[in-house]
Amino acid sequence: MIKIENLHKSFGELEVLKGIDYEIHEKQVVCVIGPSGSGKSTFLRCINLLEDITDGAIYIEKVKVNDPKTNINEIRAEVGMVFQQFNLFPHMNIIENVIMAPMQIRKMSRANAEALAHELLKKVGLDSKAYNYPEQLSGGQQQRVAIARALAMKPKAILFDEPTSALDPEMVKEVLEVMKNLALEGMTMIVVTHEMGFAREVGDRVVFMDGGYIVEEGTPDELFGNPRNDRTKAFLGKVL
Amino acid sequence: MDLLNLQWEVIWNYRDMFIRGVGITLLLTLAGYCGGIVLGLMLGLGQVSTKKWIYWPCKIYVDLVRGTPMLVQLLIIHLALFPTIFGHSLGYLASGITTLVLNCAAYNAEIFRAGIQSIAKGQMEAARSLGLTHGQAMRKVILPQALRRMIPPLGNEFIALLKDSSLVMVIAAPDILYASKVIAGATFRPWEPYLFAAFLYLILTYTATKIIAFIEKRYSNSYIPRKAKGRLAR
Ligand SMILES: Nc1ncnc2c1ncn2[C@@H]1O[C@H](COP(=O)(O)OP(=O)(O)O)[C@@H](O)[C@H]1O
Numbered sequence: 252m253i254k255i256e257n258l259h260k261s262f263g264e265l266e267v268l269k270g271i272d273y274e275i276h277e278k279q280v281v282c283v284i285g286p287s288g289s290g291k292s293t294f295l296r297c298i299n300l301l302e303d304i305t306d307g308a309i310y311i312e313k314v315k316v317n318d319p320k321t322n323i324n325e326i327r328a329e330v331g332m333v334f335q336q337f338n339l340f341p342h343m344n345i346i347e348n349v350i351m352a353p354m355q356i357r358k359m360s361r362a363n364a365e366a367l368a369h370e371l372l373k374k375v376g377l378d379s380k381a382y383n384y385p386e387q388l389s390g391g392q393q394q395r396v397a398i399a400r401a402l403a404m405k406p407k408a409i410l411f412d413e414p415t416s417a418l419d420p421e422m423v424k425e426v427l428e429v430m431k432n433l434a435l436e437g438m439t440m441i442v443v444t445h446e447m448g449f450a451r452e453v454g455d456r457v458v459f460m461d462g463g464y465i466v467e468e469g470t471p472d473e474l475f476g477n478p479r480n481d482r483t484k485a486f487l488g489k490v491l
Numbered sequence: 492m493d494l495l496n497l498q499w500e501v502i503w504n505y506r507d508m509f510i511r512g513v514g515i516t517l518l519l520t521l522a523g524y525c526g527g528i529v530l531g532l533m534l535g536l537g538q539v540s541t542k543k544w545i546y547w548p549c550k551i552y553v554d555l556v557r558g559t560p561m562l563v564q565l566l567i568i569h570l571a572l573f574p575t576i577f578g579h580s581l582g583y584l585a586s587g588i589t590t591l592v593l594n595c596a597a598y599n600a601e602i603f604r605a606g607i608q609s610i611a612k613g614q615m616e617a618a619r620s621l622g623l624t625h626g627q628a629m630r631k632v633i634l635p636q637a638l639r640r641m642i643p644p645l646g647n648e649f650i651a652l653l654k655d656s657s658l659v660m661v662i663a664a665p666d667i668l669y670a671s672k673v674i675a676g677a678t679f680r681p682w683e684p685y686l687f688a689a690f691l692y693l694i695l696t697y698t699a700t701k702i703i704a705f706i707e708k709r710y711s712n713s714y715i716p717r718k719a720k721g722r723l724a725r
């Protein structure tokens with residue numbers, strides 16, 4: 252469903268992604284792990300063109316994303332993104348956060364958008380907070396709203412960039428729980444994470460990145476149980 | 492004060508000129524400021540554009556205007572630009588308002604630019620990742636947040652413009668200061684008219700300060716409307 256071919260990305264002189272080839276199939280949950288600075292976020296951000304690509308190609312359902320003729324806004328509307336820092340819109344209450352994009356982009360009526368939003372907020376367990384403001388919510392609650400906001404666009408896939416890294420430990424679980432349920436419903440997900448337990452339990456594939464390359468890739472059992480590459484072994488030795 | 496032998500009836504005798512002067516000052520300031528907001532917003536947005544052909548003209552305009560005295564700009568427009576374009580000079584209102592708009596816009600542009608850039612990058616990214624265009628993201632996400640932060644500097648700019656509008660006196664626009672000058676000349680009494688002009692400006696700026704403080708207070712600190720806060724408290 253998402254195909255990445257020979258992806259290179261440089262920031263000026265610094266080459267951060269040095270040729271990535273990968274394919275993500277529909278309904279797959281792909282967890283991306285690796286040391287800090289290895290290019291995980293950049294990889295994710297290239298997929299919906301938050302960073303422009305230096306070389307290579309990305310296809311989402313056969314549509315070349317980095318083609319000048321492709322309407323990037325249409326692509327982004329189909330691929331949700333959840334950020335480490337939540338990035339809720341602080342001047343809107345929770346339900347407005349969720350309905351804004353469907354109303355602006357999908358031209359959904361307010362009534363329909365609100366019905367959808369309530370349904371999604373129920374799903375992430377926060378319908379009671381619909382009329383509160385982001386600053387009144389805990390980090391874990393804000394991140395769950397951010398997931399509902401992404402879902403409101405009915406995306407074909409969602410990209411998660413360390414969704415629990417900014418959270419206090421006691422809130423990590425509630426967010427992972429929501430993500431796990433999404434995975435069970437068949438959402439296609441790419442998750443950059445340091446939660447090895449989540450990667451092992453929920454991931455269909457685990458990708459280990461280091462130094463701008465995908466060093467190793469496999470099922471959770473293969474990668475965690477029997478890593479072949481020395482760098483993978485060293486990394487897992489540190490984090491497990 | 493006895494030494495100066497102030498005769499305040501001079502002011503009363505020429506009250507019509509002062510009333511008109513206040514009107515002209517307010518007209519110039521308000522028109523200049525409103526135009527300066529609209530043009531300043533466009534220039535400010537231009538200065539955060541990633542397109543070079545938009546960015547550079549806006550940046551150069553803002554730097555040129557901010558780097559030269561308003562008095563020089565006023566004289567260029569009134570004595571050189573308009574006569575060259577139209578074949579004769581236009582009235583003080585046209586020249587005065589044009590200068591104030593063009594000048595105020597450059598300063599407001601900087602306020603808009605700084606305000607927009609003060610909003611965390613993640614806000615724009617979150618909006619774009621949902622599929623919003625740059626324009627939609629600006630309108631729905633960035634500007635509503637940035638505008639709050641801009642209220643204090645935009646207020647300062649209004650007060651600065653109110654005072655700077657007195658420069659139009661040099662093109663004989665009958666504003667507060669011009670009235671004082673005429674009266675001082677006619678009566679040979681410099682103290683009363685100029686002191687009174689200062690007093691009028693002080694009243695105007697003081698009133699403006701109060702109004703700005705009220706607006707600032709309404710929109711400060713929290714994004715949560717007072718109504719919603721009450722609901723939560725109960
Ligand atoms: N906008 C940017 N400009 C310059 N360098 C960047 C930028 N974003 C990321 N980098 C650099 O790219 C490298 C990879 O970053 P990132 O993708 O964030 O890694 P990770 O998410 O794996 O920690 C880092 O060295 C980082 O400093």
Ligand SMILES: [Mg+2]
Nearest residue numbers: 291292293413
């Ligand atoms: Mg990262």
